[in-house]
Amino acid sequence: MYISSFIKIIKYFGKDKIFKLFLFILMSIIAGGLEFIGIALIYPFVVLLINQDANFIFLHKLPSIFQNLSHAKLALIFGLIALITFLVKNLYMIFYLYVQSKFLGNWVYRINNMLIQFFLYGPYNIVQKISSADKLYFIDILVPKTINDFINRVLALLTNSIILFFIVGLVLYKFFIAGIITILFASFCILFQNLVFRNKIKNIAQTMLQKTKLLNNITYSIVNSIKEVKIQGVEKEFTSKYMKSSKDVVNLQVNNIILSSISPHLVEMFVVFSIMILAGVIIWGNTGTTGTLVASFALIAASIFRLAPILNRIQSCLINISATHSYAKKLINFYEKYEFVYFNYEKSAGNVQVKFENKIIFRNVNFSYEPGKPILKNISFEINNGDFIGIIGLSGAGKTTLADVLTGLLPIDSGEIIVDGIPLNRDNFRSFRKNIGYVSQDSEILECSFRENVAWGIDPKDIDDEKVVHLLKDVQLWDLVESYEDGIYAEPIIGDSGLSGGQKQRLAIARVLYKNPSILLFDEATSAMDVKTEHDITSMIKEFVSSTKTMIAIAHRLSTLKACNKLVYLKDGAVVDIGTFDELSNKYSEFAELVRLSNLKSENTEK
Numbered sequence: 267m268y269i270s271s272f273i274k275i276i277k278y279f280g281k282d283k284i285f286k287l288f289l290f291i292l293m294s295i296i297a298g299g300l301e302f303i304g305i306a307l308i309y310p311f312v313v314l315l316i317n318q319d320a321n322f323i324f325l326h327k328l329p330s331i332f333q334n335l336s337h338a339k340l341a342l343i344f345g346l347i348a349l350i351t352f353l354v355k356n357l358y359m360i361f362y363l364y365v366q367s368k369f370l371g372n373w374v375y376r377i378n379n380m381l382i383q384f385f386l387y388g389p390y391n392i393v394q395k396i397s398s399a400d401k402l403y404f405i406d407i408l409v410p411k412t413i414n415d416f417i418n419r420v421l422a423l424l425t426n427s428i429i430l431f432f433i434v435g436l437v438l439y440k441f442f443i444a445g446i447i448t449i450l451f452a453s454f455c456i457l458f459q460n461l462v463f464r465n466k467i468k469n470i471a472q473t474m475l476q477k478t479k480l481l482n483n484i485t486y487s488i489v490n491s492i493k494e495v496k497i498q499g500v501e502k503e504f505t506s507k508y509m510k511s512s513k514d515v516v517n518l519q520v521n522n523i524i525l526s527s528i529s530p531h532l533v534e535m536f537v538v539f540s541i542m543i544l545a546g547v548i549i550w551g552n553t554g555t556t557g558t559l560v561a562s563f564a565l566i567a568a569s570i571f572r573l574a575p576i577l578n579r580i581q582s583c584l585i586n587i588s589a590t591h592s593y594a595k596k597l598i599n600f601y602e603k604y605e606f607v608y609f610n611y612e613k614s615a616g617n618v619q620v621k622f623e624n625k626i627i628f629r630n631v632n633f634s635y636e637p638g639k640p641i642l643k644n645i646s647f648e649i650n651n652g653d654f655i656g657i658i659g660l661s662g663a664g665k666t667t668l669a670d671v672l673t674g675l676l677p678i679d680s681g682e683i684i685v686d687g688i689p690l691n692r693d694n695f696r697s698f699r700k701n702i703g704y705v706s707q708d709s710e711i712l713e714c715s716f717r718e719n720v721a722w723g724i725d726p727k728d729i730d731d732e733k734v735v736h737l738l739k740d741v742q743l744w745d746l747v748e749s750y751e752d753g754i755y756a757e758p759i760i761g762d763s764g765l766s767g768g769q770k771q772r773l774a775i776a777r778v779l780y781k782n783p784s785i786l787l788f789d790e791a792t793s794a795m796d797v798k799t800e801h802d803i804t805s806m807i808k809e810f811v812s813s814t815k816t817m818i819a820i821a822h823r824l825s826t827l828k829a830c831n832k833l834v835y836l837k838d839g840a841v842v843d844i845g846t847f848d849e850l851s852n853k854y855s856e857f858a859e860l861v862r863l864s865n866l867k868s869e870n871t872e873k
Contacts, residue, residue, distance in 0.1 A: 268587055271594045272420050275412065278601045279377050286369060287421075293362050294425040298432035300355035305572060306436055307348035366421060374413045377597075378405050384604070390675035391635060392604060399486035403479055404600065412597045415590040423583035426576050433572055471589040474518045475596065481511040522589060620698040622784050622816070624686050625650050626672075631681035633671055641667050643840045645681070651784075654817045656827035656847075659836035660860070665820045668836070669789050672818070674699055703783035707790035709774030711765065716747050717754040722777045737779050741772040788819045 276283060381404055385393055438446070488495065488504055495504050626649040633642040642664050649655055657665045670676045672683070674695030683690045690698055712719050720737060721729040734754055738744045746769060750756035758765050758773070765773070778786060821827055828847045835842045835850055835857060843850060850857045 268420070268591055271591060271598060272417070274598045275417060275594060278598065279380065280373060283369075283373065290362075290366065290369075290421060291424065291428075293365075294428040297355065297359060297362065297425065298429040300351055300358065301429050301572060302432040302436055304348050304351040304355060305433060307344050307351065362425075366418075370413050370418055373417070374409055377409045377413065381405055381409070388604070389677065390670065391677070397483075399483045400479075402486065403482045404597075407478060407482065408593055408597050408600075411590055411593040415586060416594040419583045419586045419590070423580060423587065426579045426583065430573070430576050430580065433576070470518055470522050472592050474515070474522070474589075475592045477511065477514045477518060481508075481515050484508050484511050620685050620688055620690070620694050620701070622685055622698070622701045623651060627682070627684040629682040629684065631671065631683060632679045633667065633676055634679055640679075641839050642671065642678075643838075645841055647834055647841060647844055649816060649818070651816055653832055654830045655819070656830035656833045657818065657820045657836065658827065658833055658857075658860070659842075663836040664839040665836060666789055667839075668834075669787060669818070669820060673702055673704065673787065701783055702785045702787055703778035703781060704787045705771070705774050705778050705789070709770060709777075711758065711770050711773060713757065715752075715755050715757055716750075716773070719758070719773055720754075720776045720780050722780075724780075733780060734776075737776040740779070741776045743769060743772050743776065785816045785818065788817070788821070790820055 276287070280287075381401075385396075385401060484504075484507055488508060495501055628645050628647050628649075631642060631645040632640060634640045645668065657668055659665055667676065671678055674690065677692065685698055688694065712722070716738065717729050717731060717734045718724075718726060720734045731754065735744070738747055738754070746765075747753055747756070750758075819827060819830065827833060830847065832844060833847060833850055834844050835854070843853065845853070851861060852858075
């Protein structure tokens, strides 16, 4: 099960990592070989040091320069080589850990890049279903947990298992019967320990995954709703909810730490018993000299000394793999559910460059979020260059959905959108989108200077400061900017003590105008402004743009759309009629009532 998840992580997120993974296996084998040589040299070192009359067959195979040396000098040479081998091995392992850490860090970086690209390039109708809290959870928690814990532990398990294989192989070569008995005992103890703790740790891990996700969502909600929480006086409820969720996570972490800390102590106890069993079997069957007996014990001690931490690490790896497997499965399920290949088609706009100069035609456009539940029904109308179009209707009529379809964020089910004779599709929508400047109801203000907020997405060194100043004056923000010591280079204060909702929207409008798009799309963009400011901004936009610019506006205050030369009146996802403000007011009593209600709401809002 763990191997299957490990393979899927590589298949989905690390096909280019396969060669390096094989290199890690090779490096682990080298580490095991160095461990084998270092421990093996201890035996002749001790025998030659204690028993000066010892005579080994292999001594006659040494180069002639060594054969005339005394056993004591040979012992020192073997000891020195063993010491150098262990020194090299430890330096090598430090280098190995450095390379592995860098490898894993780059892997986290790569997967997070994939997620960001998916969120940005992927189909909007799919990406928007993933909450902001979940997006942050995937990047900040899920990916690091999967790679730095699950994958890292699998690699560590592989490395330590290879080193263990070499050490056990040496023990079996020298003391076969004793080694077999000892290994069987140690294996039984470790398996028994896994059976006892595995399910408990697995249950803690699965609960931890749910609780950390819940805590992340609660924290995100609190941080983004402080104003509403304080106004409604529900601080106690939110505090209580956070404290309970946080306490649950802390308790789970404590339980996990306790279970994980038990393992090393049990392994240490198993190692002591193993030494006693191995030593007892060797003494029982020993027929050699005192020197060989002492050398055997030295070899056993060295082997056990090296085995104890390795067994601890292996046991720790098994526990952590079990504990973090749920994170890996969730990341795998996320990939399989949303199929990251979706975002590939939007990475290039194709060879066709779509520029809007004359006319946009909506022809029998249909769209639905779910099969059988249409949101837009046979939408047909035209947008001519220079039009000022208003999209109106009750809440839920499909106004914002229509705007999202126009920008290509939502792929239509059927029908056509044609720009200057070119049908829009997945390959050229990205190119067409460059013609559009979009301002939403709640535009994001970045934590950077005014100039960078206006020239959003432009390299700071390429920003036209004169243009920034001109636009800030146009949107009536220059007085605010001048109140900052650093002017346009100052970072605006965001929040209740800084920019108001209306000021944020003006800054967002300046941002759109900086890129001078041919189409300006306002989705409730002036909703946070008072009536006078909204009127001033609307007049400014009309004055600023030339007759070659096209404006499309969705507004909750219908009276502000009187200046539109064309209104598209939507109801239940269908076009009821298209006409001027006066035409629709005179023709539809329901529309006139909408105007009256929207004006009343505006007046109440001002009061």
